[in-house]
Amino acid sequence: ADSTLKVKDVIGEFESGGRLAQHSSREYVDAEGFSLFLKTYLEVDDFPADFCQRLFRYFQNVEQDGSTTTTQAKVFLRDMSCYFSVLEEGQPREKLEFTFKLYDKDGNGHLDSSEVDRIITQMMRAADYLGWDVAELRTVLKDMMTAIDVDSSGTVTLEEWLKGGMNNVPLLVLLGLKVKQKQDGQHIWRLKNFNKPAYCCVCKSMLLGLRKQGLCCSRCKYTAHSHCSNKNVEPCAPTFVKSKQELRVPSHDWVRSDRSSKCQVCSRKIKTLAGRRCVWCQQMRHDECIYTGLSTCNCGPLKDHILPPWAIYAHSKVEPIFKASFLYNDGQSIFPQTVPIPDIHPLLVFVNPKSGGNQGERVLCKFQYLLNPRQVYNLSNGGPSPGLHFFRNLSDYRILACGGDGTAGWILDAIDKADLRVNPQVAILPLGTGNDLARCLRWGGGYDGSDLTEILKEIETSELIQMDRWSIQVIPNDPKQVGDPVPYQIINNYFSVGSDASVAHRFHSMREKYPQRFNSRMKNKLWYLEFATSETINSSCKNLTECLAIECCGKPLELSGTSLTCIAVLNIPSIYGGSNLWGESTKPGGPPREPREVITDPEVLKTVAQDMTDKRLEVVGLEGMIEMGQIYTGLKSAGHRLAQASQITIRTLKAMPMQIDGEPWLQPPCTIHITHKNQANMLMGPPAKPSGFFHLK
Numbered sequence: 001a002d003s004t005l006k007v008k009d010v011i012g013e014f015e016s017g018g019r020l021a022q023h024s025s026r027e028y029v030d031a032e033g034f035s036l037f038l039k040t041y042l043e044v045d046d047f048p049a050d051f052c053q054r055l056f057r058y059f060q061n062v063e064q065d066g067s068t069t070t071t072q073a074k075v076f077l078r079d080m081s082c083y084f085s086v087l088e089e090g091q092p093r094e095k096l097e098f099t100f101k102l103y104d105k106d107g108n109g110h111l112d113s114s115e116v117d118r119i120i121t122q123m124m125r126a127a128d129y130l131g132w133d134v135a136e137l138r139t140v141l142k143d144m145m146t147a148i149d150v151d152s153s154g155t156v157t158l159e160e161w162l163k164g165g166m167n168n169v170p171l172l173v174l175l176g177l178k179v180k181q182k183q184d185g186q187h188i189w190r191l192k193n194f195n196k197p198a199y200c201c202v203c204k205s206m207l208l209g210l211r212k213q214g215l216c217c218s219r220c221k222y223t224a225h226s227h228c229s230n231k232n233v234e235p236c237a238p239t240f241v242k243s244k245q246e247l248r249v250p251s252h253d254w255v256r257s258d259r260s261s262k263c264q265v266c267s268r269k270i271k272t273l274a275g276r277r278c279v280w281c282q283q284m285r286h287d288e289c290i291y292t293g294l295s296t297c298n299c300g301p302l303k304d305h306i307l308p309p310w311a312i313y314a315h316s317k318v319e320p321i322f323k324a325s326f327l328y329n330d331g332q333s334i335f336p337q338t339v340p341i342p343d344i345h346p347l348l349v350f351v352n353p354k355s356g357g358n359q360g361e362r363v364l365c366k367f368q369y370l371l372n373p374r375q376v377y378n379l380s381n382g383g384p385s386p387g388l389h390f391f392r393n394l395s396d397y398r399i400l401a402c403g404g405d406g407t408a409g410w411i412l413d414a415i416d417k418a419d420l421r422v423n424p425q426v427a428i429l430p431l432g433t434g435n436d437l438a439r440c441l442r443w444g445g446g447y448d449g450s451d452l453t454e455i456l457k458e459i460e461t462s463e464l465i466q467m468d469r470w471s472i473q474v475i476p477n478d479p480k481q482v483g484d485p486v487p488y489q490i491i492n493n494y495f496s497v498g499s500d501a502s503v504a505h506r507f508h509s510m511r512e513k514y515p516q517r518f519n520s521r522m523k524n525k526l527w528y529l530e531f532a533t534s535e536t537i538n539s540s541c542k543n544l545t546e547c548l549a550i551e552c553c554g555k556p557l558e559l560s561g562t563s564l565t566c567i568a569v570l571n572i573p574s575i576y577g578g579s580n581l582w583g584e585s586t587k588p589g590g591p592p593r594e595p596r597e598v599i600t601d602p603e604v605l606k607t608v609a610q611d612m613t614d615k616r617l618e619v620v621g622l623e624g625m626i627e628m629g630q631i632y633t634g635l636k637s638a639g640h641r642l643a644q645a646s647q648i649t650i651r652t653l654k655a656m657p658m659q660i661d662g663e664p665w666l667q668p669p670c671t672i673h674i675t676h677k678n679q680a681n682m683l684m685g686p687p688a689k690p691s692g693f694f695h696l697k
Contacts, residue, residue: 003041003042003043004043005040005041005043007041007081007084007098008081008098010037010040010041011077011081013040014029014033014037014077020033020036020037020040023036024077027076027077027105028074028075028076028077029074029075029077029080030073030074031053031056031073031074034052034055034056034059034075034080035047035049035052035056037080038052038055041084056075059075059076059080060074060075081102093162096161096162096165097158097162099119100158100161100162103115103118103119109157109158110155110156110157111155111156111161112154112155113154113155116145116156119145120141120142120145123141124141143226143227147164147226147227148160148161148163148164148165150163150164184238184239184240185235185236185237185238186235186236187217187219187220187222187229187233187235187236188217188218188219188236188368188373189215189216189217189218189224189229190215190216190217190218190365191214191215191226192213192214192215192216192223193213194207194213194214194216194223198213198214198223198258199223199258199272199273200214200223200224200225200228201222201223201224201233201234201256201258201273202224202225202228202229202231202233203225203228204273205225207223207225214226215229217236218365218368218369218373219236219237219239219279219368219369219373220236220237220255220279220369221255221257221369222234222236222255222256223258234255234256236255237253237255237279237280237309238253238309239309239312239372239373239374240309240312240313240314240336240374241309241310241312241313241314242313242314243313243314244313246310246313247310247311247313247339248310248311248339248341249310250296250297250298250299250308250310251296251297251310252278252280252281252283252294252297253278253279253280253297253309254276254277254278254285254290255276255277255279256273256276257273257275257276257277257284258272258273259272259277259284260272261275261284262284263275263284263285263286263289264283264284264285264289265285265286265289265292265293266286266289266292268286270284270285270286274286274287275287276290278297278300280297280299280300280306280308280309281297281298281299281300281303282300282301283300299344301453302370302371302453302456303344304344304345304460305344305345305346305347305371305398305456305459305460306344306346306347306371306372306375307338307341307346307347307371307372307374307375308341308372309372310341311338311339311340311341311346312336312337312338312339312372312374313336313337313339314335314336314337336374336390337393338390338391338393338394339393340393340394340395340396345396345397345398346375346391346394346397346398347371347375347397347398347399347400347456347459348375348377348387348388348390348391348397348398348399348400348424349367349371349375349376349377349399349400349402350377350379350384350387350399350400350401350402350403350407350411351363351364351367351376351377351378351379351402351403352379352380352402352403352404352407352431353378353379353380354380355402355403355404355407355431355432359431359447359449360402360403360431363402363429363431363447363452364376364378364402366452367402367452370452370453370456374390375387375391379403379407379410383410383414384410384411384414384415385414385418388414388415388418388420389418391424392418392420392421395421395422396422397424398424398425398426398427398459398683399411399415399424399425399426399427400426400427400428400429400459401426401427401428401429402428402429402431403429403431403432404430404431404432404433404434404435405432405434405435405436405437405438405492405493405661405662406432406661406662406663407431407432408426408428408437408438408492409488409490409492409661411426412426412469412490412492412680413490415680416678423680423681424681425464425681425682425683426680426681426682426683427441427443427459427462427682427683427685428441428443429443429447429455430443430444430445430446430447431446431447432446433524433577434576434577434578434662435577436493436494436572436574436575436576436577436578436662437492437493437572437574439574439578440572440573440574440612441465441682441683441684441685442684442685442686442687442688443685444685445577445578458685458686459683459685461686462683462684462685462686463683463684463686464681464682464683464684465612465613465682465683465684466613466679466680466681466682467492467571467572467612467613467679467680467682468571468612468613468614468615468616468676468679469490469491469492469571469676469677469678469679469680470490470491470492470571470617470674470675470676470677471489471490471491471674471675471676471677472486472488472489472490472491472495472660472672472673472674473489473672473673473674473675474486474667474670474671474672475670475671475672475673476668476669476670477668477669477670477671478668478669481668481669482668483655483665483666483667483668484665484666484667485665486660486665486667487660487661487663487664487665488660488661488663490677491569491571491660491661491674492571492572492661493570493571493572493574493575493661493662494568494569494570494571494572494575494660494661495568495569495658495659495660495672495674496566496567496568496569496575496658496659497544497548497566497567497650497652497656497657497658497659498541498544498564498565498566498567498622498656498657499535499539499540499541499544499565499566499622499624499625500566500568500576500622500625500628500659501566501656501657501658501659501664502535502540502541502657503528503531503532503535503625504657504659504662504664505657505659505664505665505666506531506535507524507527507528507531507664508663508664510527510531511524511527532625532628532629533625535625536624536625536626539565539624541565541566541656541657542563542565544564544565544566544567544656545559545560545562545563545564547652547653547654547656548567548650548651548652548653548656549650549651550567550619550642550643550648550649550650550651551648551649551650551651552598552600552619552643552645552647552648553596553598553645553646553647554647554649555598555600555645557600557619557642557643558600559621559642562621562640563623564621564622564623564640565622565623565624566621566622566624566628567619567620567621567642567650568581568619568620568621568622568639569617569618569619569648569674570582570610570617570618570619570620571612571617572612573610573612576628576632577632578632579628579631579632580631580638581620581622581631581638581639582610582618582620582638582639582641583637583638583639583641584637584638585606585607585608585609596646596647598643598644598645599643599644599645600642600643602641605641605642605643605644606641608641608644613679615646615676615679616644616645616646617644617645617646617648617674618641618643618644619641619642619643619644619645619648620638620639620640620641620642621639621640621642622639622640623640627639646675646676647673647674647675647676648672648673648674649671649672649673649674650671650672650674651670651671651672652667652669652670652671652672653669654669655667655668655669
């Protein structure tokens with residue numbers, strides 16, 4: 001952003017007669033030349049040497065003919081130049097022209113088959129970086145490039161390249177050109193593998209191929225060949241109205257559909273591509289039946305969750321904080337505004353695409369189809385704040401957090417900072433690993449790919465509870481001792497110190513150092529088992545009770561004579577992916593107790609139940625990783641109940657591993673204060689349906 005030079009300006013220095021020509025040989029540049037390229041292009045004198053070496057090694061890995069080879073002390077100048085050029089500001093046409101000239105190495109004004117293969121290799125690397133399925137992508141890209149060669153001459157001219165590239169959104173994306181989908185009614189294409197026969201809505205022919213046969217719009221499911229997407233396709237369904245006069249006036253939005261179904265008007269079967277579907281109420285009708293007995297759209301089975309387009313209007317006022325604008329066809333920048341719609345509870349969906357492997361991306365696409373895309377937010381693009389700001393005018397809406405416990409905590413923190421008129425209710429779709437909070441709220445231990453409409457129905461019948469949240473303050477005894485940063489200032493699930501945090505700290509450190517070894521859940525569990533086993537043998541926290549002191553509301557907790565290696569402070573009845581350390585109570589809890597009352601009597605603690613809404617914390621001790629495993633597998637009912645209180649202070653005498661909600665760190669001697677912060681409106685899922693023969697009716 002700060003550089004005044006363009007890549008094409010720097011490339012001239014490596015050509016014959018340039019001041020850096022001695023560092024390049026035809027298509028290649030050596031390591032010293034690569035460093036000089038970065039210093040010249042970025043206009044810096046001191047570029048970090050280790051970073052430069054890592055970049056150089058990355059560009060050394062060149063894919064040719066489907067195999068990966070490593071060049072010796074040199075990189076391709078064209079690939080390197082293309083990568084850096086896409087980071088620059090500029091128009092797609094200008095960048096397409098630059099890419100053409102860059103790969104037209106013989107300068108004859110045509111891209112031959114070898115030069116086209118080189119571009120396809122570049123796009124394969126971009127697709128892999130974007131997380132696309134690249135198993136059969138090379139064949140699809142070759143078909144895409146063949147379609148650009150309009151005259152079938154076997155070569156691509158600059159005119160064909162620009163004309164085909166400007167209208168081919170996947171091609172622009174795979175070349176690294178970031179295409180902003182801002183015009184309302186514009187399709188968002190993605191390559192798709194169809195499990196059953198599908199047809200192109202443009203040319204009416206079948207989509208053929210082994211995999212990734214064609215393009216599908218994430219919003220309206222409009223399907224097309226990759227080469228047909230360049231033609232005059234029907235617009236996507238609008239997501240807002242263009243004037244206030246259209247507000248609160250329900251209407252259908254019909255899009256072409258290739259699926260067979262019954263017509264809602266005449267009840268006759270709709271043949272392939274002979275009908276249309278309303279994107280909001282999902283009605284199917286023949287083309288000739290669309291305007292027969294036309295009623296207003298009621299948004300169908302998901303009407304309680306959908307924020308319909310007649311609840312959003314275009315507002316041209318400039319808002320300096322949130323730039324989530326979109327464009328009219330005339331290029332005027334406008335901003336979305338919402339108005340309340342009675343008798344519905346629109347769902348604001350936040351998706352963390354990094355959670356659950358590729359599950360996050362798939363869930364994002366599914367919700368964009370089921371709901372209005374303007375109510376579905378990718379947390380990688382600005383976090384929760386833009387979505388909360390967009391819904392600020394609505395008084396009765398719900399939030400669905402799609403991710404792990406960290407994602408839920410992130411959204412709850414954003415709600416605190418947003419200063420909203422109403423405190424929205426939050427449900428969770430668990431995409432993470434542990435999902436302890438989701439388990440306690442009856443949303444399950446992990447999303448299994450089931451139908452999202454069923455989950456939306458469960459949200460409608462969910463129960464509101466007010467979950468406690470706790471502030472944690474860590475004060476080092478010696479400010480000069482610098483330890484790891486404390487991950488959170490708020491506890492939603494639990495805080496622990498000792499052997500469990502030691503295992504978690506080793507696991508996270510190893511995963512950051514060798515991420516390629518932690519690429520599946522099974523591998524992660526095996527690594528965790530190995531670290532837990534070594535911790536059991538080494539017992540790094542065996543003298544834990546001699547190195548810390550705990551006060552509950554100012555009352556010291558007696559720990560002498562115990563052999564505890566872990567202390568956990570619990571807010572919810574789940575930890576470590578489903579372990580209930582507090583366990584079930586032997587007797588009913590009796591009358592409600594005052595929050596400030598401290599309970600340390602072991603006999604009384606046996607009858608005390610755990611509740612995430614009572615403004616009280618539970619303190620539990622464990623004797624080691626073996627006991628933790630026994631509780632997880634059900635061989636033991638609970639840990640050692642130590643106390644229940646509303647304020648807790650912990651003082652440590654040496655550096656110890658600690659963790660908050662699964663995020664570990666190493667903390668020098670300190671004093672820790674845990675106090676009640678507030679209560680969050682959470683949605684608890686409906687009870688699990690009983691299964692078995694005797695429950696059938």
